[in-house]
Amino acid sequence: MALSFCGSDNHIKAYSVNDGVLNNGCFVDALNLVPHVFLLFITFPILFIGWGSQSSKVQIHHNTWLHFPGHNLRWILTFCLLFVHVCEFAEGIVSNNMMKTNHLHLFMPAFMGFVAATTSVVYYHNIETSNFPKLLLVLFIYWVLAFITKSIKLWKFAEFTVGIRQLRFCITALLVILYGLLMAVEINVIRVRKYVFFANPQKVKPPEDLQDLGVRFLQPFVNLLSKATYWWMNPLIMGAHKRPIELKKIGKLPIAMRALTNYLRLKDAYEDQRTAENPDQAPSIWRSMYRAFGRPILLSSTFRYLADLLGFAGPLCISGIVKSLGSENRTSVSEETYFGVHFMSSTELLQNSSVLAVLLFLALVLQRTFLQASYYVTIETGINLRGALLAMIYNKILRLSTSNMSMGEMTLGQINNLVAIETNQLMWFLFLCPNLWAMPVQVVMGVILLYYLLGSSALVGASVIVLLAPVQYLIATKLADTQKITLEHSTDRLKKTTEILKGIKLLKLYAWENIFCDSVEETRGKELTSLKTFAFYTSLSIFMNAAIPIAAVLATFVMHHFVNETGPSSSEAFAALALFHILVTPLFLLSTVVRFAVKALVSVQKLGEFLQSDEIGDDSWRNGDMSMCFEAVKKHMGATKAINRKQPMRYQMDNYEQPTRRQMRPTETEDVAVKVTNGCFTWGSNLSTLSDINIRIPTGQLTMIVGQVGCGKSSLLLAMLGEMQAMDGKVFWSKLPDCEVVHDGNISKNRYSVAYAAQKSWLLNATVEENITFGSPFNKQRYKAVIDACSLQPDIDLLPFGDQTEIGERGINLSGGQRQRICVARALYQNTNIVFLDDPFSALDIHLSDHLMQEGILKFLQDDKRTVVLVTHKLQYLIHADWIIAMKDGSVLREGTLKDIQIHDIELYDHWKTLMNRQDHELEKDIQQDSQTTLERKTLRRAFYSREAKNQIDDEDEEEEEEEEEDDNLSTTTIRRSKIPWKVCWCYLSSGGFFMVFLMVSSKLLKHSVIVAIDYWLAVWTSSKTNQSDETVMNSSSETNDYYLPVFIILCAAGITLCLITSLTVEFLGLSAATNLHHNLLNKIIHAPIRFFDITPLGQILNRFSADTNIIDQHIPPTLESLTRATLLCLSAIGVISSITPLFLIALLPLAVAFYFIQKYFRVASKDLQDLDDSTQLPLLCHFSETAEGLTTIRAFRHEARFKQRMLELTDTNNTAYLFLSAANRWLEVRTDYLGAVIVLTAAGASIWSSLTSSGLVGLGLTYALTVTNYLNWVVRNLADLEVQMAAVKKVNSFLSTESENYEGSMDTSQVPESWPHDGEIKIQDLCVRYDAMLKPVLKHVNAYIEPGQKVGICGRTGSGKSSLSLAFFNMVDIFEGKIIIDGIDICKLPLQTLRSRLSIILQDPVLFSGSIRFNLDPEKTCTDDRLWEALEIAQLKNMVKALPGGLDAVVTEGGENFSVGQRQLFCLARAFVRKSSILIMDEATASIDMATENILQKVVMTAFADRTVVTIAHRVHTILTADLVIVMKRGNILEYDKPETLLEQEDGMFASFVRADM
Secondary structure (H helix, E strand, O other): OOOOOOOOOOOOOOOOOOOOHHHOHHHHHHHHHHHHHHHHHHHHHHHHHHHHHOHHHHHOOHHHOOOOOOHHHHHHHHHHHHHHHHHHHHHHHHHHHHOOOOOHHHOHHHHHHHHHHHHHHHHHHHHHHHOOHHHHHHHHHHHHHHHHHHHHHHHHHHHOOOOOOEHHHHHHHHHHHHHHHHHHHHHHHHHHHOOOOOOOOOOOOOOHHHHOOOEOOOOOOOOHHHHHHOHHHHHHHHHOOOOOOOHHHHOEOOHHHOHHHHHHHHHHHHHOOOOOOOOOOOOOHHHHHHHHHHHHHHHHHHHHHHHHHHHOHHHHHHHHHHHHHHOOOOOOOOOOEEOOEEOOEHHHHOOOHHHHHHHHHHHHHHHHHHHHHHHHHHHHHHHHHHHHHHHHHHHHHHHEOHHHHHOOOOOHHHHHHHHHHHHHHHHHHHHHHHHHHHHHHHHHHHHHHHHHHHOHHHHHHHHHHHHHHHHHHHHHHHHHHHHHHHHHHHHHHHHHHHHHHHOHHHHHHHOOHHHHHHHHHHHHHHHHHHHHHHHHHHHHHHHHHHHHHHHHHHHHHHHHHHHOOOOOOHHHHHHHHHHHHHHHHHHHHHHHHHHHHHHHHHHHHHHHHHHHOOEOOOOHHHHOOHHHHHHHHHHHHHHOOOOOOOOOHHHHHHHOOOOOOOOOOOOOOOOEEEEEEEEEEEOOOOOEEEEEEEEEEEOOOEEEEEOOOOOOHHHHHHHHOOOOEEEEEEEEEOOOOHHHOOOOOOOOOEEEEEEEEOOOOOOOOOEHHHHHHOOOOOOHHHHHHHHHHOOOHHHHHHOOOHHHOEEOOOOEOOOHHHHHHHHHHHHHHOOEEEEEEEOOOOOOOHHHHHHHHHHHHHHHHHHOOOEEEEEOOOHHHHHHOOEEEEEEOOEEEEEEOHHHHHHHOHHHHHHHHHHHHHHHHHHHHHOOOOOHHHHHHHHHHHHHHHHHHHHHHHHHHHHHHHHHHHOOOOHHHHHHHHOOOHHHHHHHHHHOOHHHHHHHHHHHHHHHHHHHHHHHHHHHHHHHHHHOOOOOHHHHHHHHHHHHHHHHHHHHHHHHHHHHHHHHHHHHHHHHHHHHHHHHHHHHHHOOOHHHHHHOOHHHHHHHHHHHHHHHHHHHHHHHHHHHHHHHHHHHHHHHHHHHOOOHHHHHHHHHHHHHHHHHHHHHHHHHHHHHHHHHHHHHHHHHHHHHHOHHHHHHHOOHHHHHHHHHHHHHHHHHHHHHHHHHHHHHHHHHHHHHHHHHHHHHHHHHHOOOOOHHHHHHHHHHHHHHHHHHHHHHHHHHHHHHHHHHHHHHHHHHOOOOOOOOOOOOHHHOOOOOOOOOOEEEEEEEEEOOOOOOOOEEEEEEEEOOOOEEEEEEOOOOOHHHHHHHHOOOOEEEEEEEEEOOEEHHHOOHHHHHHHOEEEOOOOOOOOEEHHHHHOOOOOOOHHHHHHHHHHOOOHHHHHHOOOHHHOEEOHHHOOOOHHHHHHHHHHHHHHOOOOEEEEEOOOOOOOHHHHHHHHHHHHHHOOOOEEEEEOOOHHHHOOOOEEEEEEOOEEEEEEOHHHHHHOOOOHHHHHHHHHO
16 A cells, blocks of 8 residues: 555564564654644534634623733744644655655654644633633643653654754654643643642733723734734724724723833933932933833844844855755765664755745744834834833923023923924934844844855955945935925925915015015025935935945955856855845945934933923922822832722822922911012022012902013012022912811812913913813803903804814914903913912903903902902002002012002002003093904904805815715725825826936836846856856856856946936936926915915915925935835846746735735725824824923913823823834734745745756846845835825825916006006996805995095995905905996906006005015115105104114014014005005004004105095094095995095984994
8 A cells, every 4th residue: 555654665564563562663653643633632622612602702802811821932832843843744754755655654743743733822822812721731731742752752762873963853852842841831820820730720800901991002912923913903904994093993002001101110210310429410311211111122132133143044045945956966865764764864954945945934934023023112112212201301391490491591492392303313213223233243144154155255245335334324414414404494485485475465465476486486496406415315325225235246246256267156146145135234224223323312412401401499388298298109109000990090190299289387367368578589590580579468359469561570470379489588378277178079269279360371272161161170150251251252152163163273373362361261260269360451452351350350259259469550450459569670669558558658659640541541542443352353253254165165075085984885985095196196297297207217117127137147147157067167168257247247337327327317306396396386376366365274375385395395206216116126026036937927816916905905004094193293292382381370270280191191192193003014014024935935936846957047036036025015115105195295286276366467568557547546336346256245336436636434344345345456356247447447457466566555464574674665676775764754663763773674573573563564654655656545554553653644644645545444433534535334335425524414324423432
């Protein structure tokens, strides 16, 4: 029989047991089968029953994931076991082929062992997840039996003197060891869990995190196999297809990764360095980082070393395979037989090419697994470190001394940089730091192996690589420098663009857009120049990376050719080629790593300085019982790691570092809330700001602090709050009587916090309601009362979502008065005993101030018997005060009631009286129908009215998506989300220019063909050497080599040049695309109709110019380059392999399908996770900057703990997104790497079985297969990145489709007379105007006639169409019916530039641009200096400008901030006068001016513009009483139209009522 178990060789009695049962080798092998069969028999029923009965087991939440002790060790041992079984099987098969008949016993037990081992691990996994340890006994018995049977075999081998030289002996010995170890692991489980033989088995609960269903990041909890391959990510990544990944889907972080946990670790490491001997010495951040996070970094480095060493298996296996294929004529094998069967020697196995192919595959899989594990560990550690650093910085910010912030030692910018840049750089350094010590080892190993393969000539090639590494570093530093310069230019450009967009209305009205557009283009030109340098260096760096291996190979083989007359054999050549590829990567990366290390050093230094900066003073009254409670918490943290789930982290955060506020003295009497005795306070410098302060603040009464600007009123409040450094004296706060503390857990009036409204209003990026409640529980009645007191209701009604509207950076920008009222409302709403209000009336007009005083302060606060301290300039409120503190020059002038002051200090009282009269006088003037507040509300309303229309447009895109998602068949969304945006890519490429695209494509293809040609030539060359038979060596070698070498050199040179050309073309294609896109975008936007700016939020337009332009400039070109390179490399490799061994194409099909699905799933998931990462980063940065701005408020309210909690939540959310993103990248890379390994295996298999003649070609195929593994994941990663980046192009593109204004007009410029309009006669005929074709008309059939030189006033309520009429003169709005004729020409026919440059307008809000005064008056540079001075004189500014340094060339800062609002308005007047036009339009120009300035303006208009037509749109009616003609408008119609005198006579007329209201 052909298949007998023991074989049927004639001369051996295979089944005889005469020599003793155990001495028959076949019987021993049969014994070895017993344990395997036993295991399979027992476990299969259990597994099937288990799977049957527990079909629900799949749905059990992962909280059942328990790890039995020794979990990882068991998995590792089982994998080793499987590997050894594979070796045993291979050895058996090879030995069997040596025998005459089949001996099944040589390989059958090995096969069964493999199956049993696999089953054991599946079985174990199921038992572990269902927590049923009793069933583990089966495995225990199996390990014992297997151990015994294998030991018998080993003992017999030793008896028959089979030694280490025989492979089977080694394998058996290994198996004995492995079974023994597994047995030990099993015993350990029994020992720990006590599940058998013990009376009380141990109960275990799954880890804390898994009981919390919110934790979705399972990497720390799954089993080893799932950990290594990220199998647990599958549902998430596959699910992303059906619906996008949201924050809910990624859940919370496991406790060990939360920012708080890591913060405590880092903080302890940091604080432990402060020794008792030298407490002032600054702890080293490096050391604390090492102590807190050193272990995972060491683990990661270990993984990295293992991966690097395994990486060298590739080249060695290739050389082995090529060698064994080359030497087919085998030397006869030594015959060694024992037990009548053949034994193989240990070295023989490694000469078998099939074995080598499998080994290569396993080495690749392992190497990639280790590498990804190393990456993952460093990234996780980096994220942990970042969380810890952020928490550390935040805690420091909360303790920063205020003087630091105000004296400018620590600017907001610096803090934002620490958060946004320095922490990220440290995180990146951690990601890359294992490279620092892994790379040198890799390089040294590589060089040694090369030397071993090729001798001394290899050193030449290696030295080429090593010598060019510093050049790489130089290029890298140059790149960083260029990037800095580019950044400066782009911030400059952004500043200019912002200014243009903010003043766009003015620019259009004055027809100046092109001048400003050119200035932006000029800056952009500078930016592009530095971008060109950047592109050049980038392409150099890419070129080096591609050309170095070619140069090294060239140098090596030319050298080898001259040194050893014969060239290298193909096995050596291709091993060397693969080694060169391995060597280039570390050297290319090294420059990056070194650069990051340098940056990290700088970052750490900055961090250290920040953490050492001054903290707010801990004075005695501040400290209370702090030390005690701090210690208690520390103990608590140490003792119980578990945290009570009902009361999450927050409580810990609260008692952690929450000093109890101010220690009180029992001796104080109860009627004083705060008392300062001989206080002397400073802002950090040694000059005292406040000196000799003795004041008391009576409880439950209204105290007012008055005094001139800058006499220290606000400082006094801050000194009482403990924000200033006390040089002398004490501040006492009185204690609460115990009875007032209500139980219920919350204190009725929390003594420790003070409601404080700062002078500069400070709002959170949150809803209006959250800003007012500020963390207190919501109480409807109270909330309503507060809102009424601050008269916020009308403002809230205007907001799109009422009080749920987001305000701040991410939402709506409110005006100053609205912001201030919200801050006051916050102080009123808080349930605190003491309220500090710092000048709450400064930005409010008179009605609101009165209302706030009466309703809010006198009624709302005094009814509650709260102690109020009010700083104010409005002396008319002094009569309400219970206690007055008058300040002067940093000390107290008087203290007492108004009566006391009247009696004791008559002088001061009289001084106040005169001031009060003046204020009352202003009051009368100030009551106009359109107060400042109404104005603010008006701007708000306009913003929203326009924004809603825009939102409709914006929502259309989203609606489309939503509609699709509502469909039940999810396929539509799936297709839509996984499609690559080809259209956008095409748009990008075409904007780069067709010639560049053609150049890029052709040079890329050429380059890759040349590289393939080089390697192919090498293969032919080396094969020719080995195939020449010995006799002909002498006469033919010289001839053949003559032409091999020059061709090789020429090809290499061509390859190097092409590398340079391609890298340059891609970069410059990107540059020209960026240039064109930005140019078109700028021109489109600047020439868009004004309506576009009303409906598009400024932030959105700016984003196109900042973030999106930056992506197009700097990120797309390298991504594109990398993508094309990786794709072409993979394609050329696959092409080469299939041309060598066509068999490979069959295997390619399933691989291609797998690859397609992997990339399809990954791209969608990666995009979502990237969006999540971006969207969670913004709130975090905002939270930091707003905390730094509102420090005093937060500390006064005592809300530090709440803000810390919020910061921790935001950090954790962002870290979760980032962790998932990096885990998804690992998921992809593991999968593509395994695919690559399979490609290598199939390529090797195909070439071995199709028994090729040329061994050189086999080497070529395998070398290429190895490169595929490196580049497959790059293809997908770059594809995903490019997809995200193309979104920027798409956004820019969407703006390119906006309609421009019609600049041409129907008349030619030459037909318009130079002096037009010379008279200034205006006819308005049947005029209808609307802002947009979709909207209702704002002016309906208006008719009017204005004679030359008339002064016309237009008035009407808000929204009556006054401003729209003024815009109609400039053709800024859609005139769809009727016409305006100025001096006989219909303005709609004129080119816009001409029309707008001949009229003048003064706008309601004054706009100044940064630059010189001259530039602001006359950007076209057409006027003489005399004319400018004349204009300034008319506007009453001459003397002021003369006094400035530089006169006309004096600097104007951004937005004209260095002048007061009134002065700015006067500049606008001068600007209108410089342009000598016979028509002037004033649009509510006097709204923001005080009375004196307004009178000047009126006078000027009457004299300087005496002969011109002036149309005034009036804000205060009394300004147009002197006009020649008054037009009263209502709802877009003209209501009254006559001389003011006649209109006043009509008692019931609209105008008359306005005037009455205004008097």
